Amino acid sequence: MREVFQQSLADVQDRLIEIAELVAEAMAKATQSFGTSDVALAEEVIENDPVIDEKTVALDELAIDILARQQPVASDLRVVVSALRISASLERMGDIAEHIAQLTRMRFPDRAIPKGLKGTFTKMGELDVELANKLAELLRTRDVALADEIRNADDKLDELHVSVFEKVLSDSWRGEAAATVDATLASRYLERFGDHAVSVSKKIVYLATGDWVPVADDA
Amino acid sequence: MREVFQQSLADVQDRLIEIAELVAEAMAKATQSFGTSDVALAEEVIENDPVIDEKTVALDELAIDILARQQPVASDLRVVVSALRISASLERMGDIAEHIAQLTRMRFPDRAIPKGLKGTFTKMGELDVELANKLAELLRTRDVALADEIRNADDKLDELHVSVFEKVLSDSWRGEAAATVDATLASRYLERFGDHAVSVSKKIVYLATGDWVPVADDA
Numbered sequence: 001m002r003e004v005f006q007q008s009l010a011d012v013q014d015r016l017i018e019i020a021e022l023v024a025e026a027m028a029k030a031t032q033s034f035g036t037s038d039v040a041l042a043e044e045v046i047e048n049d050p051v052i053d054e055k056t057v058a059l060d061e062l063a064i065d066i067l068a069r070q071q072p073v074a075s076d077l078r079v080v081v082s083a084l085r086i087s088a089s090l091e092r093m094g095d096i097a098e099h100i101a102q103l104t105r106m107r108f109p110d111r112a113i114p115k116g117l118k119g120t121f122t123k124m125g126e127l128d129v130e131l132a133n134k135l136a137e138l139l140r141t142r143d144v145a146l147a148d149e150i151r152n153a154d155d156k157l158d159e160l161h162v163s164v165f166e167k168v169l170s171d172s173w174r175g176e177a178a179a180t181v182d183a184t185l186a187s188r189y190l191e192r193f194g195d196h197a198v199s200v201s202k203k204i205v206y207l208a209t210g211d212w213v214p215v216a217d218d219a
Numbered sequence: 220m221r222e223v224f225q226q227s228l229a230d231v232q233d234r235l236i237e238i239a240e241l242v243a244e245a246m247a248k249a250t251q252s253f254g255t256s257d258v259a260l261a262e263e264v265i266e267n268d269p270v271i272d273e274k275t276v277a278l279d280e281l282a283i284d285i286l287a288r289q290q291p292v293a294s295d296l297r298v299v300v301s302a303l304r305i306s307a308s309l310e311r312m313g314d315i316a317e318h319i320a321q322l323t324r325m326r327f328p329d330r331a332i333p334k335g336l337k338g339t340f341t342k343m344g345e346l347d348v349e350l351a352n353k354l355a356e357l358l359r360t361r362d363v364a365l366a367d368e369i370r371n372a373d374d375k376l377d378e379l380h381v382s383v384f385e386k387v388l389s390d391s392w393r394g395e396a397a398a399t400v401d402a403t404l405a406s407r408y409l410e411r412f413g414d415h416a417v418s419v420s421k422k423i424v425y426l427a428t429g430d431w432v433p434v435a436d437d438a
Contacts, residue, residue, distance in 0.1 A: 067300075068292045068293065068296050081283055081286075084300070085307070165400065168396050168400060169396055169397050169400065173396050175396070177387050177394070180403070181388065181399060184399070184400045184403040184404060185403060185407065188407065
């Protein structure tokens with residue numbers, strides 16, 4: 001029974017890695033489309049989001065099946081519940097990549113990135129992709145040092161998010177209302193993606209160390 | 220054993236109702252503070268959010284304890300997993316109420332609601348409070364007709380959300396960048412609260428009818 005459980009957990013882990021990689025790819029394409037007004041690439045991200053959704057639903061069904069058939073208790077049970085929570089966060093991260101792609105499509109053929117913020121948003125996009133890739137790596141290697149790197153990258157993301165508002169609210173800002181709306185929404189999405197990544201990384205650390213993390217941690 | 224399980228579920232339900240009522244109260248105060256620039260009321264919402272967080276964590280621990288001790292299977296198991304998901308969404312709805320209160324505090328003593336949008340935001344706030352109250356009622360009564368009412372209220376919320384952007388992007392918009400940022404964020408928060416409410420209502424309907432809802436439904 002123990003071996004069956006370990007094999008089931010390995011299956012759960014493989015699926016989480018696959019979903020994290022899909023999210024990283026979606027965010028890479030979404031932020032590239034946002035930076036270059038590449039509407040075809042944006043469409044691709046939007047069309048592919050249901051794949052991430054389906055894979056998270058399938059993973060949840062697997063986790064529920066493991067709970068039903070193998071009736072894990074104690075830390076084994078918490079590992080399976082963690083997987084359900086990680087899956088929900090990854091699904092939301094995929095949605096955020098889709099929202100960025102939708103901003104690109106909405107403004108096309110105009111640029112979605114407001115003037116004067118190109119460097120900031122490029123950096124934020126790179127950080128988000130880095131975070132998602134590190135999550136996949138953390139899932140794969142259980143190297144908890146990666147969780148610190150994820151937290152540090154999220155701190156940089158938060159600073160850049162604040163700097164977007166400083167720019168938009170400064171006297172030098174010449175953007176139209178549309179540019180202000182886009183900057184506000186994009187910055188919020190990119191920052192929120194980082195919050196989810198930190199939340200997921202804490203849960204993966206639990207899988208590696210057994211330190212249970214309460215759910216209310218991604219405010 | 221069956222009786223013990225039913226008693227445990229009744230406990231879970233009571234706690235979900237309590238949390239939903241706290242969320243409704245938080246949103247009522249948050250939107251009132253936002254409309255009247257009542258910074259003391261906003262502070263109250265911000266100070267009380269940890270209470271909602273703690274109660275959702277305690278509920279999750281109870282659900283995990285039920286899984287461990289009573290080892291439910293089939294639909295009983297899905298009911299407990301649903302409770303975990305509902306709890307996570309309610310916690311996020313509490314966070315959103317806090318975000319609205321933070322907007323109020325950030326702009327104080329100025330008004331956070333931009334000129335020309337007072338009526339729209341008042342209506343959106345009322346709809347959000349109505350949604351949260353209906354969720355508590357749905358949890359209490361299992362009257363699935365309430366889920367339709369929640370969906371209808373969310374549709375109205377979505378229309379108002381779109382109307383905020385139409386207003387902000389119209390030629391008649393005279394708001395400064397700060398007003399545009401506030402309108403964008405507040406509208407996004409109020410609309411997102413509705414998405415969570417619909418997502419929760421679907422899961423409560425499952426508790427009442429046994430129709431399982433996949434998790435990827437609040438995009």
